[in-house]
Amino acid sequence: MAHTPFTELLQEDLKTLETNLRDLLKPHLSQKDHLSLLNLACGRGDETGVLAKILSEKSKSSHLQGLDIRAAEIDQANSRWKAELNKTKGQNTSADFITHRGDRLLDLAEIGTPDIAFLRHQNFWNDKPVWTQIFDQALEQLNDNGLLVITSYFDKEHELATEALEKLGAIQVGSIINPNSRALSDAPGKSVDKHLAVFRKKQ
Ligand SMILES: C[S@@+](CC[C@H](N)C(=O)[O-])C[C@H]1O[C@@H](n2cnc3c(N)ncnc32)[C@H](O)[C@@H]1O
Structure with a gap:
């Protein structure tokens, strides 16, 4: 049986992410002259084109700031x-x-x-103290009307991250479950952007 090339799988994942993110943000993201988005723990930032498209639909100009601890991935993202x-x-x-x-x-x-603070495939499950700090500082840094968006690979991780964010004072205002998200063959139980959720900070 012929295998779908990995690049095609990635493209499909990004198309689905674009549709779901647009739906998720629609009721919450208002038109503004300038929008800024912080992509935390962005790795190579594969979703940058999708984020840029969504931001430019809602603003005259926008800036996307990515951040990760892995320098090699950050170099790839920049170039x-x-x-x-x-x-x-x-x-x-x-x-x-x-x-x-x-x-x-x-x-x-x-x-x-x-x-907007964006965390695709947040990794709360892997290191709760560090990710609690990441969530806390992202909420602190957001502007007062800002939105924090997460996506997660699996149900339990999403549930725990949501709980942690709510404990930190975030209010969940929308969520989407992606029933057809692509299962990762090398990580049983995980699938791409299985859950998406958007939070506001308490005023
Ligand atoms: C599951 S990966 C997700 C990467 C990317 N957002 C994606 O969806 O492909 C988790 C990312 O968190 C990054 N990371 C882990 N701890 C971090 C920290 N303390 N600060 C910033 N990034 C961190 C890792 O380097 C990795 O890129």
Whole structure:
């Protein structure tokens, strides 16, 4: 049986993410002259094109700041996305990726107060104290009307992350379950963007 090439699988995942994110954010993300998004623990930032598209539908200009502790992934993200976003017609989003710890976010004065904090495939399950810090600092850094968006690979991890965020004072205002999310063959029980949820911080 012929295998679907990995790049095609990734493209399909991103198409699904785009549809679900647009639906998830629609009632909550208002039109604004400028929007800023902080992509925390972004790895290579494969979803940058999707995020840029959604931001540019809602603003005249936007900036996407990615951050991860893995320098090699951050280098890949910078070299791919700075060039790719520049080439995309009608695109008004700039992007920049830095190597830094998400649990030391408050050390970074240049982050400003983003409109959206985004964490794709958050990893709360793996290290609860560190991810509690990441969530806490992301909420602290967000502007007052800001949105925090997570996606998760599996049910229990999503449930625990949601609980942790609510304990930190976040209010869940929307969620989507993706019943057809692609199962990861090398990680039993996990599938791509299985859950999405959006939170606001308590005023
Ligand atoms: C499950 S991966 C998700 C990567 C990417 N968001 C995606 O969906 O492909 C979790 C990411 O968290 C990053 N990470 C782990 N601890 C971190 C920390 N303290 N600060 C920033 N990033 C961290 C890892 O390097 C990894 O890229």
